[in-house]
Amino acid sequence: MLQLFVGDIYSLLNFMSFLRWLFIGLAVLGLIYMRYTQPDLHRPFKVPLIIPIIFCATSFFMVFLSLYSDPINTGIGFAISLTGIPAYYIFIVFDRRPKWIQRCI
Numbered sequence: 581m582l583q584l585f586v587g588d589i590y591s592l593l594n595f596m597s598f599l600r601w602l603f604i605g606l607a608v609l610g611l612i613y614m615r616y617t618q619p620d621l622h623r624p625f626k627v628p629l630i631i632p633i634i635f636c637a638t639s640f641f642m643v644f645l646s647l648y649s650d651p652i653n654t655g656i657g658f659a660i661s662l663t664g665i666p667a668y669y670i671f672i673v674f675d676r677r678p679k680w681i682q683r684c685i
Contacts (some may be wrong), residue, residue, distance in 0.1 A: 595657030598646045605639030608632050 612632050614621070647654050 591653070594650070594653050595660060598643060598654045598657050599661050601639045601642045601646075605636050605643065608636050608639070612636070 612629070615629070
């Protein structure tokens with residue numbers, strides 16, 4: 581539906597690639613954090629710490645590079661992602677949801 585407003589699929593991909601690398605980097609950073617805060621947690625496999633550190637550095641470099649090279653499209657992509665905040669508050673945060681929303685969920 582968003583493509584109707586953008587008009588070009590490649591522009592939409594440019595808007596969202598910034599956010600994709602940001603969230604992937606934050607997820608891997610969270611894994612590094614968990615490795616230190618919960619060292620006794622069972623993990624199916626363990627990689628050397630340098631690999632997620634290099635991955636985080638690379639993904640954040642790509643985020644900053646897109647901010648530097650094309651700040652307008654990056655800002656548009658960030659604004660598009662902010663449109664999900666009202667839905668988050670309606671469906672997740674509020675304890676008193678309307679009855680019709682509770683029935684849908």
